[in-house]
Amino acid sequence: MAQKKKALITGITGQDGSYMADFLLAKGYEVHGLVRRSSSFNTGRIDHLYGGTVQETKDFFMHYGDLTDTNSLIHIIDKCRPDEVYHFGAQSHVRISFDIPESTAQITGVSTLKLLEALRIVSPKTKFYQASSSEMFGKAREIPQKETTPFYPRSPYGIAKVFAYWTAVNYREAYGMFACNGILFNHESPRRGENFVTRKITTGIAKILAGKQKKIYLGNLDAKRDWGYAPEYMDAAWRMLQQPEPDDYVIATGETHTVREFVEEAFRVAGIADWKNYIEVDPRYYRPAEVDVLIGDATKAKQKLGWEPKVKFKELAEIMVKADCKKQGIELKS
Numbered sequence: 001m002a003q004k005k006k007a008l009i010t011g012i013t014g015q016d017g018s019y020m021a022d023f024l025l026a027k028g029y030e031v032h033g034l035v036r037r038s039s040s041f042n043t044g045r046i047d048h049l050y051g052g053t054v055q056e057t058k059d060f061f062m063h064y065g066d067l068t069d070t071n072s073l074i075h076i077i078d079k080c081r082p083d084e085v086y087h088f089g090a091q092s093h094v095r096i097s098f099d100i101p102e103s104t105a106q107i108t109g110v111s112t113l114k115l116l117e118a119l120r121i122v123s124p125k126t127k128f129y130q131a132s133s134s135e136m137f138g139k140a141r142e143i144p145q146k147e148t149t150p151f152y153p154r155s156p157y158g159i160a161k162v163f164a165y166w167t168a169v170n171y172r173e174a175y176g177m178f179a180c181n182g183i184l185f186n187h188e189s190p191r192r193g194e195n196f197v198t199r200k201i202t203t204g205i206a207k208i209l210a211g212k213q214k215k216i217y218l219g220n221l222d223a224k225r226d227w228g229y230a231p232e233y234m235d236a237a238w239r240m241l242q243q244p245e246p247d248d249y250v251i252a253t254g255e256t257h258t259v260r261e262f263v264e265e266a267f268r269v270a271g272i273a274d275w276k277n278y279i280e281v282d283p284r285y286y287r288p289a290e291v292d293v294l295i296g297d298a299t300k301a302k303q304k305l306g307w308e309p310k311v312k313f314k315e316l317a318e319i320m321v322k323a324d325c326k327k328q329g330i331e332l333k334s
């Protein structure tokens, strides 16, 4: 019988890592996850994988570690000897990266160097996925953005991601390692962190309907993003590591919408016409430097990976509003 493939996922307790764990387990992988110590449980997104208690199954293993702790990374890689590493762990909030730029640089940027160096020493044949971001395009030099578009990051987060991107390219070119950058545009889901704008809106609407919240306080409503559906983006990330050669790919829907349009669509799904009564603009949520417009061109991914997004803007808003309403005990009709 062929040996199961082994994957190590950093950021397994986050949105993407948890969907990737679901995806790889369904494909028959043995999945290892790096989990950091937290004073409250941080495994809510993966509890379903082991029935709600912190127990391992025969195909699913958790390892305590931290992206700032090089020794923990070396030990985990040595113990698992993964065929593939999916590096999703990061301080991933752009606004907050202005408050904690140094730790963001370490966790979001330098951790890629630590992992690749650990792999180079311990397990150089392991394939490596770097969770690169459309935030690297920042003050975009070209519309739409593709693999060849120059970077112009606008936040400590974006700068850290540019460092990580070039580190992955360098380890590929210098040491022949199989390292790929997935340059993913915003992707959302019911598992999205509640302080990212789409989820803040959909949880807010659900709580308004449940009578638990009166208003939603937001920042810049004019920013435009290319929003896709997170589970589909994990399929793209996996496909990158199955190619004969490592490469970098933009993953996006090719549509862009303002935050205001997301608000309008989400309130429409919830059956509330007068959304302006529930939204207040609070300058606290503005950023010192904003990324005004992002829109991706995923032609290369379509041609080389056979990947295309199915869920677009309206369906995404519907999925998220319905899921958050359901959590509040409210079933919305289609």
Ligand code: NAP
Pocket: 010, 011, 012, 013, 014, 015, 016, 017, 034, 035, 036, 038, 042, 065, 066, 067, 068, 087, 088, 089, 090, 091, 092, 093, 107, 131, 132, 133, 134, 183, 184, 185, 186, 187, 188, 193
């Ligand atoms: P997320 O939900 O914020 O998840 C981040 C993960 O990183 C969590 O599991 C978190 O652990 C972990 N983490 C943070 N600091 C750590 C540390 N010091 N040591 C170990 N683990 C640590 O992010 P996401 O939305 O899933 O995004 C996944 C990756 O893709 C990130 O690298 C993000 O920057 C990148 N990305 C995301 C998008 C998007 O639209 N979602 C687009 C492009 C790129 P806790 O659960 O303990 O906090």
Ligand code: G4F
Pocket: 092, 093, 094, 095, 132, 133, 134, 135, 184, 185, 186, 187, 195, 196, 197, 198, 200, 217, 218, 219, 220, 221, 223, 224, 225, 259, 285, 286, 287, 290, 291, 294
């Ligand atoms: O939802 P956001 O916080 O996502 P942002 O900044 O685009 O970053 C996300 O996507 C990146 C990919 O491009 C990832 F790399 C990154 O890790 C993260 O997942 O904000 C989206 C837009 C921004 O323009 C922001 O200014 O929404 C605007 N916004 C308006 N009001 C708000 C709010 N953002 C947040 N988080 N909270 C608000 O109240």
